[in-house]
Amino acid sequence: MPDVDAQKVIELGYSGNERLVMNMGPQHPSAHGVFRMILTLEGETIVAVDAVIGYLHRCHEKLGETLTYVQYPSIASKTDYVAAMTSELAYVLAAEKIGGIEVPRRAQYLRVLAAELQRIASHCLWLGTWCMDMGGALGGGATIFLYAIREREMVLDLFEALTGARLLYGFHQVGGTRYDLPAAWAERCRSAVDFIDTRIDEYEEMLEDNAFFLARTREVGVISRELAQEVGVSGPLIRGSGIGYDIRRLEPYSSYQEFDFKVPVETTGDCLARYRVRMVEFRESIKIVRQALDGLPAGSISSRPGVKSVGQVRIPKGEGYARVEGPRGEVGCYMIADGSPKPYRMKWRGASFSNLAVLPHIIPGHKVADVVAITGSVDPVFGEVDR
Amino acid sequence: MTTALAVRDFVAAFVLLNAVIAVVTYVTLLERKFAARMQSRIGPYRVGPHGLLQPIADALKLMMKEDVVPATSDRWVFNLAPLVFLIPCVLIFATIPFAPGLGLADLNIGVLFFLAVSALEIVGLFMAGWGSNNKYALLSAMRAVNQIISYDLPFIFAALIPVVLGGTLRLGGIVEAQRGLWFVAYPLLGQLGFLAYLVAMIAAENRVPFDILEAESELVAGFRVEYSGMKFALIQLAEYAHVIGTSYLGALLFLGGWLGPGPAWLGLIWLSLKALAVFLLVTWVRWSFVRIRVDQILGISWKLLLPATLSLLLVAAAVVAYSGGARGA
Numbered sequence: 134m135p136d137v138d139a140q141k142v143i144e145l146g147y148s149g150n151e152r153l154v155m156n157m158g159p160q161h162p163s164a165h166g167v168f169r170m171i172l173t174l175e176g177e178t179i180v181a182v183d184a185v186i187g188y189l190h191r192c193h194e195k196l197g198e199t200l201t202y203v204q205y206p207s208i209a210s211k212t213d214y215v216a217a218m219t220s221e222l223a224y225v226l227a228a229e230k231i232g233g234i235e236v237p238r239r240a241q242y243l244r245v246l247a248a249e250l251q252r253i254a255s256h257c258l259w260l261g262t263w264c265m266d267m268g269g270a271l272g273g274g275a276t277i278f279l280y281a282i283r284e285r286e287m288v289l290d291l292f293e294a295l296t297g298a299r300l301l302y303g304f305h306q307v308g309g310t311r312y313d314l315p316a317a318w319a320e321r322c323r324s325a326v327d328f329i330d331t332r333i334d335e336y337e338e339m340l341e342d343n344a345f346f347l348a349r350t351r352e353v354g355v356i357s358r359e360l361a362q363e364v365g366v367s368g369p370l371i372r373g374s375g376i377g378y379d380i381r382r383l384e385p386y387s388s389y390q391e392f393d394f395k396v397p398v399e400t401t402g403d404c405l406a407r408y409r410v411r412m413v414e415f416r417e418s419i420k421i422v423r424q425a426l427d428g429l430p431a432g433s434i435s436s437r438p439g440v441k442s443v444g445q446v447r448i449p450k451g452e453g454y455a456r457v458e459g460p461r462g463e464v465g466c467y468m469i470a471d472g473s474p475k476p477y478r479m480k481w482r483g484a485s486f487s488n489l490a491v492l493p494h495i496i497p498g499h500k501v502a503d504v505v506a507i508t509g510s511v512d513p514v515f516g517e518v519d520r
Numbered sequence: 521m522t523t524a525l526a527v528r529d530f531v532a533a534f535v536l537l538n539a540v541i542a543v544v545t546y547v548t549l550l551e552r553k554f555a556a557r558m559q560s561r562i563g564p565y566r567v568g569p570h571g572l573l574q575p576i577a578d579a580l581k582l583m584m585k586e587d588v589v590p591a592t593s594d595r596w597v598f599n600l601a602p603l604v605f606l607i608p609c610v611l612i613f614a615t616i617p618f619a620p621g622l623g624l625a626d627l628n629i630g631v632l633f634f635l636a637v638s639a640l641e642i643v644g645l646f647m648a649g650w651g652s653n654n655k656y657a658l659l660s661a662m663r664a665v666n667q668i669i670s671y672d673l674p675f676i677f678a679a680l681i682p683v684v685l686g687g688t689l690r691l692g693g694i695v696e697a698q699r700g701l702w703f704v705a706y707p708l709l710g711q712l713g714f715l716a717y718l719v720a721m722i723a724a725e726n727r728v729p730f731d732i733l734e735a736e737s738e739l740v741a742g743f744r745v746e747y748s749g750m751k752f753a754l755i756q757l758a759e760y761a762h763v764i765g766t767s768y769l770g771a772l773l774f775l776g777g778w779l780g781p782g783p784a785w786l787g788l789i790w791l792s793l794k795a796l797a798v799f800l801l802v803t804w805v806r807w808s809f810v811r812i813r814v815d816q817i818l819g820i821s822w823k824l825l826l827p828a829t830l831s832l833l834l835v836a837a838a839v840v841a842y843s844g845g846a847r848g849a
Contacts (some may be wrong), residue, residue, distance in 0.1 A: 155655045161736040177659070266737045268810030272728030274737075276807050279559040345729050345812045409835055501659070502813045505737050 152180070155501075159188050159408055161295055163226075163266045163505040166515030170492075170504065179504065182496045184489065189519040197468075197479030202228050203443040207303035208468075211413075214300060215258055215518035218251040219459035220481070221305040223466040226386055226455035228307045231470045232448040234437070236483065238430045240309035241387040241416045246425040247304055248387070248457070249293075249418040250322070253329060255460035256411050256418075257285035260336065263509035267349050267502075278341065283421060284332050291427070294318055294398050309435030319426050326419045331413050340408075350404040354495050354507035364491045368462025369414065370482055372407035373399045380458040391428070392421050404510040444474040461485050461512055483517040521560040524534035529624075533614070536624055540613050544760040545575040547799070554800060555807045585749035590653065595748065599652030602747065602754035605644025608637045609758040612663075612765040617692045619787035620780045630691040631683055634769055635676050638724070641762060642668040645733070648755070649743035652779045660742030663814055664733045667723065671730075675720035677829035681713040695777030702776035709835055714774045716829045721766045722802055723817065725759070729809035730817055737811075767798040 158169035167188035174180040193212055197205055205491040210217030222244055229236060234243075262283035268274020289299045294301040296312055304311055340346045356366065361374040371378050379396040381389040397413035399406035440446060447469040456465040462484030471477040490509050496504055549564065549571065556563030564571030589598060615630045617623035627633050636740040642664060649661020683689055684699035685706070704710045734742045744755050771777060771794035778787030812820075 153658070153659075162740060174659075177663075264810060269726065272731065272806055272811060273809040274774060274811075276555075276559050279561065283560065339808070345809050348812055348816050349810055416753075462674065500813050500815060501738050502732070502735065502811070 137205055145335075151175075157504065159185075163264065163509070165508060165513055166518075168489075168508070168513065168515060168518075169497075170508075171267060172496075172501070172504065176501045177502075179499055179501065182493050182504075184492055185477040185516070186489065186518050188484075189515045189518065191516075193481060193520040197224075197476055199475065201443045201474040202266070202307050202446045202448060202476070205472075206305050206307075207301065209299040210303065212359050212483065212520050213459065213461070213464070213485070213514050215514045215516075216251045216255040216460045217301050218247045219457060219464050220466070221247060221302065222387070223457045223459075223464045224468075224479075225305045225307050225457055226457065227453055227466040228448050228476075230453040230455050231451040231468060233306070234308050235437055236309055236387070237433045238388065239313075239432045240436075242425050242429050243310045243314070243434060244305065244357045244387040244421060245389065245392065246322075246429075247292075247302075247310075249425070250291060251293045252418045253326070253415060253422075253458045254285045254288040254292075256415055256454060257281040257288070259460075259509075259512045261285075263512070264340070266505040266509040267346070274485055275359070277336065280336065284329050287329065291318070291322050291325060294321070304436065307448075308437040309433070311435075313434050314429075319429070322422065323426060326422050330416070330419050335411065337412060347405065349461055349502075349506055350408060350510070352401075352497065353404045353499065354492055354510060355401070355403045356444060356495055360403070360491065364487070364494065366462065366488045366491050368459070369407050369410045369487065370462065370488050370491065372397060373410045374402035375400040376395040376491065380463055384453070384456070386457060392424050394421050404506055407510045447472060447474050449475070456482070459484050461517070462488055463516065464517075465504050481517075481520050483520060485511075485515070485517040486520075489513050489518055524643070532624055536613060537610060540599075540610060540761055540764070541757065542752055544757055544764060545579065547760055547764060548578075548756075549575045551803050554572065554803055558804070558807045564672060573637055582753040583750055584751075586753065587749040588746070590746050593653045596653040596699070597647050598746070599651075599751075601644050601648035601651055602751045602758070603644075604647055605641055606754050606758040606761075608640035608644070609762040609765065611637050612762070612769075615691065616639060616765070616772065617695070617777075618791055620692065622788060623692075625691045626689045626690060630689075631689045631694070631769075631773075634691075634765075635672075635679060638762065638765065639668070639672050644758070646745055648747070650741070652746040654746055656739040656741075656745050657743050659732050660735070660739050660745075663735075664726070664743065666814065667726070667730070667732065667817060668817050670758060671720050671723040671825075674821060674825040674829045675714060675724045677767070677826070677833050678713055678717035678720050679688040679773060680833055681709070681717075681829075683834045684833065684840055687840070689778075691772050695779065698776040699779060702774065702779070704774040706839075709832060709839065710774065712828070713832050713836070714770070716800065716825060716832065717770055717774065718798070719820075720825060720829070721770065722781065722805060723821070724767060725763050725802075727763070728806040729811050732814050735811060744826050763799065763802065764795070766797040770798045 153174045155172045155174055157172055158164040159167040169185040171183040172179050196208055206224055207219045209220040209422060214222045223256045261278035264277035265274040292302060293299050294315055296304045356370060360377045361376060362372045375398060377396050377398045382396050394417045397410045399409050450470060450472045452469040454465060454467045456463050464484050465482030467480040468476045469478040496507060553563045564574035567573040567577045589595060612634050614624045615627050615633045617626045645664045646661045649657045682694050682703045685703055686694040688694060704714045726733045744752060747755060771791055775794040778791040780786060780790035
């Protein structure tokens, strides 16, 4: 049922026409997982939207209390399964912050490398699925999707060589990283990002010279600067609304201060602005990957010796919050440690969860077709929304 | 004598109908292969050499599927809709001359018949959308009526340009009028007219980027969301038959029909190649554009396409008037 606010919108916007309540999701071709929107329509125009989440809740925060610091990073990757490196990193950063654990510089660079490759892979999937939302699985959208998936595959191959896994990595651990680069990996990575760099030009050519694409994205789903701040969106959404908010710049972690990159900002706040921000981020991530490969320091990849059992890493009493800039925005982990091998309490701040909260504010007034375009431009991953 | 004629016509219609179904079946394979090429894939490859038996496997699969009729649907309307949709889409082939003298009936009002019959498909679409008693289907039926009304007018006006230039409504006559110079080669008028015809054709056939009826990312599958098995196959068949039919019409009206080098019996091949070119052009558009919104679709029709085709038609009439009569008259 629509909540009270939605009901109010319906009554205010009611102009005597027949209204239709339509259910979009949780099983729907463009639900991006399991997202349910209850739309109230007047003809094709949406007057109210009620967003229902929670279909993918897996008790991640409770799991965080029952698993040790050694075990949980591999589970953390399951929150945002499209960009698994991100939440792993947030978790280990929080533990390291409380314990005051130093991370060797090589490990820091490896973390940056993984994070940026992950951003490329995640944006590839976003571009593909978003275009598929707008263009249909039986149309031009599917073409872009298949192109983008081809490039994501290259990054996943790199991750497979690095960690042995393609989706959920378990690459980060408290005190450093679990794996070092295999032989010849750096050259492979370099040629892969060079190739992806040329492909991004192709996407831009195919989309930005396309009047239909512009018609579908320009002035659609405008998030104003004020609304963005009020709701607390982050990542490409807030940067598309004119605020250059990027954790990598504001509160550098894993030696991000040593890298030279640009934080793209667009002012219009519509779907096109979010698209442009992400397209620049593609290129900036490639730049950072190259810098990380060039400047990769020698040395150890972990500040602590290997453990014989999962309970051997203990974090002293204390609490702390660590945040990282994921592909979808600010991913935060708040942790309370009590000196045992497990955290006493852990809380996730999922970027998609906060970003999704903006939908009921911007969707009313648009047409049905815009709903999928707007939802796609927010780029939610429901593992991260529901956790 | 009349019985013999009736039997001959019946046999001819039977042969044509089955030829259409066979062609449509294989055109789906062609489209899938073409799309796969564009998307750097291989496409169907497993059933038969190079996937050549894939359409037959698909048809068999659809025949064996359970035929689901939703409990709350309007049974009569729901069950009739695929047939009502299919009949006009196949009937349009009756008037197409595939070569001089080769065709079911080269009516003296051929173009008019074609346009009138192909506009009837909306009845089937709306019945499917309404009878399903499904919100997605209903919304899709609503869009269908909007779109067909908006796009049939520019489609008709674009198709009338060659009629005015040729001075006849008979498709065979229009083709003969293009001997020497195809209508698409007329400076500016021909190219713009053909372009308008293509756009209106894509929209009237509800293909991407104008496929807001099906719009599987919003309306799941639109009016056909509740259909399964053979009824779904009939709808699919009708859509492709319509696309092929309008491709043939485009080839006849603008691309000189069966005219081409070589002996006269090559006419069928020339016409089919030209229709294939039109079809592939439409397919190319389909697999490279994103879908546009319903209000934008209506905007394009009423604000751009309709005035444009109407003025092109007037220009064509002026050309005919000042050059001393139509070529075919």
